Amino acid sequence: MAVRNDLRLLKSSAWLGWQMEANWTDPFLFATYSIVKPIAGTLILVFMYLVITGGETANDFFSYMYVGNALYMFVAEVLFGVTWVIHDDREHYMTLKHVYIAPMNFYIYIFGRSAIKIAITSFGVLITLAFGVLALGVGIDLGAVDWLLLTASLAVGLLCICILGLAMGGVSFLTAKHSIGINEGLAGVFYVMSGVVFPITILPSWAQTISKFLPVTYWMEVVRRAIEPAVMEGLAASSGYDVTGMGDMSNLTLMLLLLVSAGVFFIMSIGVFRVADNIARKKGKVDWTTAY
Numbered sequence: 006m007a008v009r010n011d012l013r014l015l016k017s018s019a020w021l022g023w024q025m026e027a028n029w030t031d032p033f034l035f036a037t038y039s040i041v042k043p044i045a046g047t048l049i050l051v052f053m054y055l056v057i058t059g060g061e062t063a064n065d066f067f068s069y070m071y072v073g074n075a076l077y078m079f080v081a082e083v084l085f086g087v088t089w090v091i092h093d094d095r096e097h098y099m100t101l102k103h104v105y106i107a108p109m110n111f112y113i114y115i116f117g118r119s120a121i122k123i124a125i126t127s128f129g130v131l132i133t134l135a136f137g138v139l140a141l142g143v144g145i146d147l148g149a150v151d152w153l154l155l156t157a158s159l160a161v162g163l164l165c166i167c168i169l170g171l172a173m174g175g176v177s178f179l180t181a182k183h184s185i186g187i188n189e190g191l192a193g194v195f196y197v198m199s200g201v202v203f204p205i206t207i208l209p210s211w212a213q214t215i216s217k218f219l220p221v222t223y224w225m226e227v228v229r230r231a232i233e234p235a236v237m238e239g240l241a242a243s244s245g246y247d248v249t250g251m252g253d254m255s256n257l258t259l260m261l262l263l264l265v266s267a268g269v270f271f272i273m274s275i276g277v278f279r280v281a282d283n284i285a286r287k288k289g290k291v292d293w294t295t296a297y
Contacts, residue, residue, distance in 0.1 A: 069237075076225060145232055151256075169270060172278050219266065230259070
């Protein structure tokens with residue numbers, strides 16, 4: 006019975022999230038926006054790359070960069086989406102206190118509300134990758150994709166990102182106007198330190214050490230191997246050295262490291278959220294608005 010209620014809550018909160026995400030326009034315009042936005046954002050980086058390299062895209066590194074930037078949408082959008090649920094309910098709709106006293110699992114409500122953000126972002130990632138393959142020659146061969154590895158790594162990675170978003174949501178309980186900046190700052194750390202658009206081997210040694218403690222680093226590597234195995238092999242072959250710094254690790258090793266680092270961050274994130282939640286309750290900040 007409890008499982009059935011939780012599933013019903015997940016479905017209802019996901020439906021609510023969809024209504025709040027898409028109620029500003031008609032379905033056709035929303036679909037157009039969902040297609041144009043990720044492509045336009047990606048083209049900014051593509052044009053920068055073209056200017057720097059003089060238009061050289063027929064190489065493995067371009068595919069490496071493009072796929073990493075597309076996957077980063079999950080990190081930025083989902084991390085922000087989970088945090089925004091708390092901010093939105095408290096600041097804009099002023100319903101967070103009602104959600105708190107409702108007889109339901111608050112965590113499932115948060116993840117349900119965030120599910121639509123994952124769905125919209127997944128659509129954006131697929132559109133971006135398709136555009137890259139068809140228009141820019143990105144090296145993705147559907148016949149060579151390791152679908153089992155891709156499915157497993159995406160599931161673990163997205164769960165980890167959601168949990169990190171929950172921690173940032175807890176921090177937003179205790180801040181006024183700064184939670185969005187903190188959230189974007191954390192996403193920026195992942196962008197620079199996790200091999201999103203360039204390998205972590207170009208970072209200073211101390212930064213590489215930090216990178217290897219971040220679950221997104223392993224997630225980026227293993228998802229890239231699943232989507233574009235030929236590109237990842239070609240990087241090492243063309244350069245003559247371990248470009249990513251993880252070339253000697255098997256897929257199984259990477260998945261184990263991803264699971265371990267995700268587990269550590271899971272415990273830390275739940276702890277941060279509970280501490281922040283407890284402080285917010287004691288100080289009466291659950292229904293506290295900042296007119297922002």
